[in-house]
Amino acid sequence: MSIYGNAVKRPITTIMIFVALIVMGAYSLNKLPIDFYPDIDFPAISVITTYNGASAADIETNVTRTIEDNLNTVSNLKEISSTSRDNMSIVICEFEWGTNLDEASNEMRDALSFAEQYLPEEVNKPALFKFSASAMPILFYAVTAEESYPAIAKILDEKLINPLNRVEGIGAVGLMGAPGREIQVDVDPRKMESYNISIEQIAGVLNAENINLPAGNIEMGMMDYPLRIKGEFSESAVLNGLVLASYNGQTIYLDDVATIRDTIRDATFDERMNGKTGLRVIIMKQSGANTVQVARDVNAVMPGLIATLPDDVEVTLFWDSSDFIEGSINNLSNTLLFAGIFVILVVLFFLGRWRATFIVILTIPISLIVAFIYLYISGSSINIISLSSLSIAIGMVVDDAIVVLENITKHVERGSSPREAAIYATNEVWLAVIVTTLTVVAVFLPLTLIGGMTGELFRPLGFVVTITVVTSTLSAITLTPMLASKLMKLRKKPKRVRALSYDNTIGRSLNGLDRFYERTIRWALRFRIVVLIVALFIFIGSMMIAGKLGFVFMPEADQGSMTAAIELQTGIRVDETTKIARKIDKYVEEYLPEVIFNNTSAGSDDQGGMMSLFFESGSHRINYNMMLTAQDERTRNVMDLADVFRQYLATIPEIVNFDVVPNGGMGGTTENNVVVEIYGYDFESTSAIAYALADSIQFIPGATNISVSRDPSKPQLQIVPDREKMAQHGLNTFTLANAVRNRVEGPYLSHYREEGDEYDIVLRFVEEERNAISDINNIALRNMNGDMIRLSEVAGIEEHWSPPNIEHKGRERIVTVSVTPYKVPLNELAEQIQGKINHMEIPPEINMQMGGAVEDLNESMMDLMLLLVLSLVLTFLVMASQFESLKMPLIIMFSIPFAFSGVVLAHLATGITMSVISMVGGVMLVGIVVKNAIVLVDYINLMRDRGYELSEAIVMSGKSRLRPVLMTSLTTILGMLPLAMSRGVGSEIWSPMGIAVIGGLIFSTMVTLILIPVIYQMMLRRSEKRKKAIEYDFMNGNSIEQ
Amino acid sequence: MKAIFIVYNQAQTEKVEYLFDKLNISGFTRWTDLTGRGSVDGPPHMNTHTWPEQNTARLAVVEDEMVEPILEGVKLLDEVNKDVGIRAFVWNVDAMY
Secondary structure (H helix, E strand, C coil), X not given: CCHHHHHHHCHHHHHHHHHHHHHXXXXXXXXXXXXXXXXXXXXXXXXXXXXXCCCHHHHHHHHHHHHHHHHCCCCCEEEEEEEEECCEEXXXXXXXXXXXXXXXXXXXXXHHXXXXXXXXXXXXXXXXXXXXXXXXXXXXEEEECCXXXXXXXXXXXXXXXXXXXXXXXXXXXXXXXXXXXEEEEEECHHHHHHCCCCHHHHHHHHHHHCCEEEEEEEEEXXXXXXXXXXXXXCCHHHHHHCEEEEECCEEEEHHHHEEEEEEECCCCEEEEECCEECEEEEEEECCCCCHHHHHHHHHHHHHHHHHCCCCCCEEEEXXXXXXHHHHHHHHHHHHHHHHHHHHHHHHHHHHCCHHHHHHHHCHHHHHHHHHHHHHHHCCCCECHHHHHHHHHHCCCCHHHHHHHHHHHXXXXXXXXXXXXXXXHHHHHHHHHHHHHHHHHHHHHHHHCCCXXXXXHHHHHHHHHHHHHXXXXXXXXXXXXXXXXXXXXXXXXXXXXXXXXXXXXXXXXXXXXXHHHHXXXXXXXXXXXXXXXXHHHHHXXXXXXXXXXXXXXXXXXXXXXXXXXXXXXXXXXXXXXXXXXXXXXXXXXXXXXXXXXXXXXXXXXXXXCCCHHHHCCCCCCEEEEEEEECCHHHCCCCHXXXXXXXXXXXXXXXXXXXXXXXXXXXXXXXXXXXXXXXXXXXXXXXXXXXXHHHHHHHCCCCCEEEEEECCCCCEEEEEEEECHHHHHHCCCCHHHHHHHXXXXXXXXXXXXXXXXCEEEEEEEEECHHHCCCHHHHHCCEEECCCCCEEXXXXXXXXXXXXXXXXXXXXXXXXXXXXXXXXXXXXXXXXXXXXXXXXXHCCCCCCCEEEEEEHHHHHHHHHHHHHHHHHHHHHHHHHHHHHHHCCCHHHHHHHCHHHHHHHHHHHHHHHHCCCECHHHHHHHXXXXXXXXXXXXXXXXXXXXXXXXXXCHHHHHHHHHHHHHHHHHHHHHHHHHHHHHHHHCCCCCXXXXXXXXXXXXXXXXXXXXXXXXXXXHHHHHHHHHHHHHHHHHHHHHHCCCCCCX | CEEEEEEXXXXXXXXHHHHHHHCXXXXXXXXXEECECCCCCCCCECCCCCXXXXXXXXXXXXXXXXXXXXXXXXXXXXXXXXXXXXXXXXXXXXXXC
């Protein structure tokens, strides 16, 4: 017994199966985490190695190169790049998408263990760092304080961070910009020298006094006492009274030669929240945790925790990634809802019967719910991609049910009992229904095979659409006939037709439409040459327009945030940097009212640890993090604001370089930019070319945010020892170097301990005695004999320039110039830049290449072209076997080029730039548009087989199939309309796809209805004649073969 | 005794069953999934993509007086919708075992 026969005969079983599906789906839906993007881990692993005191150039030769050479053999490695900075080497291994990163990191560890033996002794062990999108911060809190500010780190640690760490799903809680307490011992060199004491002596005393030591046990009577010496400083004031030495019989205390302050660390970092001093609490989730849930939990416990803090400490939510996610998800859920409503209205409009509409639309929730089961089993989440995929599928899932139901209705109206009609009518169409579904699957399943980042984005789309469409087909041949057998009944012709009944209004106008279409086809068949020429003209015309339309990689979304990295003259002092930051703050407050939250950090936070990896910092850098008001409350979008801000920054003379990134920071968007890569060993010539190129690019309209990756060289003071003179005084370079370091940076000292926390004790010259070259020259060095020798006597001080960062890509030195387009297409900008490059004179040893989003765009284009070809071949295979003919699929495929014309015209009409997203929309169209043509061509074949003459068969079929074609097209178009129209958060990415599909489908539907009949007639005229000839020959007794 | 051969669109199966039950005809032989074409009008039932419908046939040997009510019932069924298709043919039974 067939599947549909069983379904109809055992209605309870059928219902139970579908109820089971719904229960499982509801369970999955309840358990599914909500996220913005699917868990896409960018396949890259960094190796971070620190080598204190080494310059960028030393790091490059001694550390980076060795590591690079050893890592180069790791399998699946796509590209190796590195940055060598002062004290630090970062090597980034980028792998092919889909590489198992656990295996890769094991292999890297093996390679590194081999590399370690070639690294210098003092180098710290290289550390692997896996960058994961899910490890990105999900919440930022801003903390401001007045009186409690000096102790804020301790307060927050106890009252906020520790309790927060107990919230489920939290990976880490970090603190940035917290002032650290330290005990400063500022030595006055004059006093110190007059007492004949050196810094080293003081350090020795401090280390010797600040000590607790167990000293064994003593047994007294019945007891056993452990013995302890307790010399650790009980409070910082103890330092004042430390005895250093005795001079001329007089005891010298530490406060005789130094000022001791228990205070907060030197400000090398200035952190402001909306202009107020503040710090950031950063919360990261565990990989795989539900962002929205974690954020909700944190926000729930936060008020309670804040209440325990001192009154002057204010904690404000600065950035909550779940807001954006929830906004997008709600927006898409609404989109899905509207899509559903539109589809229901279309079905009701064409069928005109409540029960039939109910049966058909029931396939929508069932198909969608099975998609949720898939998402749950595959470990995915509810995210903008899975929801958009559902939105795309929703218009396609009703098609099969409509076809089945239509045939059942036909049988019922002919007088069959609904039960039998359901079985036999399904029997007649089930194969056709499965084949049309296969054409859709033939297009969407290959989507799961694309590589690269596009593949990561569209794999869920392919799976979700395939699964929902297949489910809808299964439901159409089981649930639909079963429900039809129970719910349908023969409608008696109403005796009195009401004036406003369905038949009298919509039915009548649809009949009118049928007749109009019949006349159009007849006209088109007569003037087929005209139709062909017009069609050809439209296609060629649209393709020419397509060549002129710009291309971007991904449409930019307005995520309501903006970051800016501003770079001043390298080597500038933090105070100066801070002054400029205040100036910019003021501008932002005055001229960018859209910014509701503004976080400025100037200088570098040496204690920031891992956090500093996310933001490049330095005394000459200012980082801005801005939140904007909600999208509907402002007229300027984030791209416009970024441009305004850039123009302002360009007017400040102190600023050397700046990079304003709309949507930057934590959202994880791909930046749309052109990157010119300049390879070459020599710093000077490559830098010169990079800056020359950057200068010439400035004049290209729409080129903004031009930045050169290599910072300008940084001045350095080098102490050059004169070995001969040193030898005469009994000194060597080691003593010299240590003496200078101890006086300027401070020697290593024990820590001051209080209530379980350790604080640094910093001993060095008072600041006024160590901020000029003369101060350094004046440093007194003590030789073996105890004589004091000034540094200037044995060494000279020279100023040198050295590059602060050296970048490699593919183990070669590289400088990049990156440019962001503003209101110009990416590919156009790339072409213009290429033009500039062609005009430059480049030495043969220097190599230039285009990279960045342009490279991604080209890679994706190739992938998509391949995908298109694959889809075309697969649909052809399916259709050729369905029709058992090579000619029919060819006729049907004539509708595809016009889908692309539609895509182009839709972009032209809406003014949206083409992107990879709209191209994927184009590929999807292949599967969607051939469905229409299949319906039409199949019916023409049927009519011809039933004995109608070619033209007559075409006209009849057209008239009969107009409604099904319009209906399936309209359900798909209107199902996507909300997606295309949505203007909410994150919609910029998906509306181009909706627009592409709608444009392509409308256009190709019109073409299908006119052009396909014409082409059918032209291609089959000859075979029709031959058929007649064969009949004739047969009748005359000739053999058929002749 | 007469042999009556009824061939009909399989969509009529239940109605023909009902007719036989009503007339208390217990014996019959049935063939399912048959193809065929009418001599006058109506669509062929060929189980092809072009003509997807199929027939079922029933052969029953009945008393002479049962022929009349059966044919009446068949006529009634046919008149609901001529396009669906049902035909009955009657011939004599010369001998039986």
